[in-house]
Amino acid sequence: MRMMWKVRQLLEDGADPGATDDKGRTALHLAACNGHDQIVQLLLSHGADPDLKDGLGNSPLHLAACTNHIPVVTTLLRRGARVEGLDLAGRTPLHLAKAKLTLLQESHPQCLEAVRVEVKHVIQMLREYLERLGQHEHRARLDDLCSRLQSTSTKEQMDEVTELLATFTSLNVQIQKQEKR
Numbered sequence: 435m436r437m438m439w440k441v442r443q444l445l446e447d448g449a450d451p452g453a454t455d456d457k458g459r460t461a462l463h464l465a466a467c468n469g470h471d472q473i474v475q476l477l478l479s480h481g482a483d484p485d486l487k488d489g490l491g492n493s494p495l496h497l498a499a500c501t502n503h504i505p506v507v508t509t510l511l512r513r514g515a516r517v518e519g520l521d522l523a524g525r526t527p528l529h530l531a532k533a534k535l536t537l538l539q540e541s542h543p544q545c546l547e548a549v550r551v552e553v554k555h556v557i558q559m560l561r562e563y564l565e566r567l568g569q570h571e572h573r574a575r576l577d578d579l580c581s582r583l584q585s586t587s588t589k590e591q592m593d594e595v596t597e598l599l600a601t602f603t604s605l606n607v608q609i610q611k612q613e614k615r
Contacts (some may be wrong), residue, residue: 441461458488462489462494467494469503471503474494474510480549495511495519499528504562507558511537546592554580557580560576579595582594
């Protein structure tokens, strides 16, 4: 809460919400990466650019997606952040969500609940992305994955849900690429 007050005070005193550090990051990049949704909202309301890229080509949405800050992803998307924005490696935030799923599949997690939470976050992010892209026809498929996720009790069942989600995410990454051509 104290940080929120400081940011508000700085903005009211005329601080530039688009000011960057030596790596090209703005306060919005840092707030998004750290999951400070209220600060993200405040910065956006003071004119911060949700699509400004840092030195690595990451937008605040890229950073929020790869750190699993769903409320920040939602805020950024609802405030106009570009879903199709690319970082320097040519990845969209959706690619980062897919990479996170791949890591989950390749790891050998000790705690099924931790994987369940991660997969649920990726489903929520994907739901927001697809909503933003206007691809409402996929909502039922994501709802089905959520239901299956809730009923998982073994690593094998979790792997199955994760694989289905990874395949679904890959298809949407491919669709995104085709639409750009």
